[in-house]
Amino acid sequence: MSRSHAQAFAPPQDSDAARRNLVGLSRAELAAAMAELGEKPFRAKQLWHWIYHRGETDFAAMTTLSKDFRARLGERFTVARPAVAEAQVSRDGTRKWLLNLPDGQQVETVYIPEEDRGTLCVSSQVGCTLTCKFCHTGTQRLVRNLSPAEIVGQIMVARDGLGEWPGDDAGASAEGRQVTNIVLMGMGEPLYNYENVAAAMKIAMDPEGLSISKRKITLSTSGVVPEMERCGRELDVNLAVSLHATTDETRDWIMPINKKYPLRMLLDACRNYPGTHNARRITFEYVMLKGVNDSEEDARRLIRLLKGIPAKVNLIPFNPWPGSFFECSDAATIKRFADILSAAHISAPVRATRGDDILAACGQLKSESERRKKSERETVVARP
Numbered sequence: 001m002s003r004s005h006a007q008a009f010a011p012p013q014d015s016d017a018a019r020r021n022l023v024g025l026s027r028a029e030l031a032a033a034m035a036e037l038g039e040k041p042f043r044a045k046q047l048w049h050w051i052y053h054r055g056e057t058d059f060a061a062m063t064t065l066s067k068d069f070r071a072r073l074g075e076r077f078t079v080a081r082p083a084v085a086e087a088q089v090s091r092d093g094t095r096k097w098l099l100n101l102p103d104g105q106q107v108e109t110v111y112i113p114e115e116d117r118g119t120l121c122v123s124s125q126v127g128c129t130l131t132c133k134f135c136h137t138g139t140q141r142l143v144r145n146l147s148p149a150e151i152v153g154q155i156m157v158a159r160d161g162l163g164e165w166p167g168d169d170a171g172a173s174a175e176g177r178q179v180t181n182i183v184l185m186g187m188g189e190p191l192y193n194y195e196n197v198a199a200a201m202k203i204a205m206d207p208e209g210l211s212i213s214k215r216k217i218t219l220s221t222s223g224v225v226p227e228m229e230r231c232g233r234e235l236d237v238n239l240a241v242s243l244h245a246t247t248d249e250t251r252d253w254i255m256p257i258n259k260k261y262p263l264r265m266l267l268d269a270c271r272n273y274p275g276t277h278n279a280r281r282i283t284f285e286y287v288m289l290k291g292v293n294d295s296e297e298d299a300r301r302l303i304r305l306l307k308g309i310p311a312k313v314n315l316i317p318f319n320p321w322p323g324s325f326f327e328c329s330d331a332a333t334i335k336r337f338a339d340i341l342s343a344a345h346i347s348a349p350v351r352a353t354r355g356d357d358i359l360a361a362c363g364q365l366k367s368e369s370e371r372r373k374k375s376e377r378e379t380v381v382a383r384p
């Protein structure tokens with residue numbers, strides 16, 4: 001199969017029960033699979049290059065391998081991605097892919113082009129167990145962890161869709177790349193699926209493959225304190241923390257995980273996050289909810305909470321979704337909040353809302369099937 005037609009290209013899907021998908025295996029696992037076939041380790045190296053550098057999905061086209069070896073690979077293995085159920089493009093250029101997984105579940109991946117970069121927002125779970133009250137994903141009942149193949153497969157689907165493998169029309173010179181950054185900010189809590197996220201990110205970072213530097217990868221957590229240190233030590237990716245409140249009372253209410261890991265514990269874990277210094281700050285995400293967390297007092301409390309932590313704050317205008325209870329703070333309130341932080345020398349940009357016309361903005365992701373099923377059942381949450 002030729003790989004040059006980005007739009008028409010339909011790569012194998014990860015639903016071939018008889019054959020094992022090679023995507024998602026670590027280098028060592030791939031070498032072990034080749035050893036089982038009686039092949040030398042350098043064969044695994046060649047395959048790795050075809051799979052992750054070239055984006056090739058057809059063994060027959062892997063011309064540096066012998067014909068016989070290619071045939072044996074084809075009998076036993078696939079190089080598959082999650083199947084694209086729907087690809088949407090927003091009026092602002094944001095793209096969203098709805099992906100079908102082999103068990104019938106679905107996840108979404110979002111690509112956000114900007115002038116100086118292209119960011120892929122990757123999901124780590126189907127749904128999320130954490131039920132933050134402002135988040136659409138948290139209302140989804142079906143939840144499971146994504147496998148390493150399903151996580152790294154999202155990056156490969158984006159490269160397929162954007163046509164940016166070497167040899168594709170759009171090409172993939174390092175400078176001309178479209179997917180330059182990865183944010184684990186899609187569906188799910190990445191630190192509740194740490195092992196699989198870590199395996200996928202190690203593949204994404206591999207310089208002989210997808211080659212996305214750890215400096216260009218950001219993992220966002222709602223504050224799973226016990227996993228934070230390990231994440232910094234083992235993966236050394238940038239950290240973003242969904243803070244969203246400045247008192248335990250409010251955070252307990254809008255983010256139930258706070259009852260388990262309250263603000264003090266969370267901020268201590270941030271202070272101890274490996275590799276944090278002034279040149280590499282922790283991003284604190286703060287969704288602006290009218291009348292809930294957006295007062296001047298909140299802004300001042302936030303400054304006190306962040307004392308001693310190399311931090312920047314991302315103010316996120318609340319994105320509504322069908323049945324959502326909250327309202328976004330007024331523009332003037334958001335500006336005042338940002339100005340108070342800036343006056344204390346905390347960088348506090350307001351995150352531009354992207355892709356909201358296709359429900360691709362922060363907190364709007366939810367599987368289409370779930371959305372249809374539950375749209376009439378969304379519950380309104382009242383403050384106790």
Ligand code: SAH
Nearest residue numbers: 135185188189220221222242285319362363
């Ligand atoms: N579970 C992780 C990763 C998801 S990141 C986490 O919570 O950090 C998605 C970001 O969008 C988080 O900061 C999340 O709190 C925020 N978010 C969720 N719902 C939102 C909404 N409706 N509007 C704006 N931001 C939202």
Ligand code: SF4
Nearest residue numbers: 128130132135138222
């Ligand atoms: Fe889960 Fe993050 Fe949404 Fe909370 S904000 S429900 S942790 S995806």
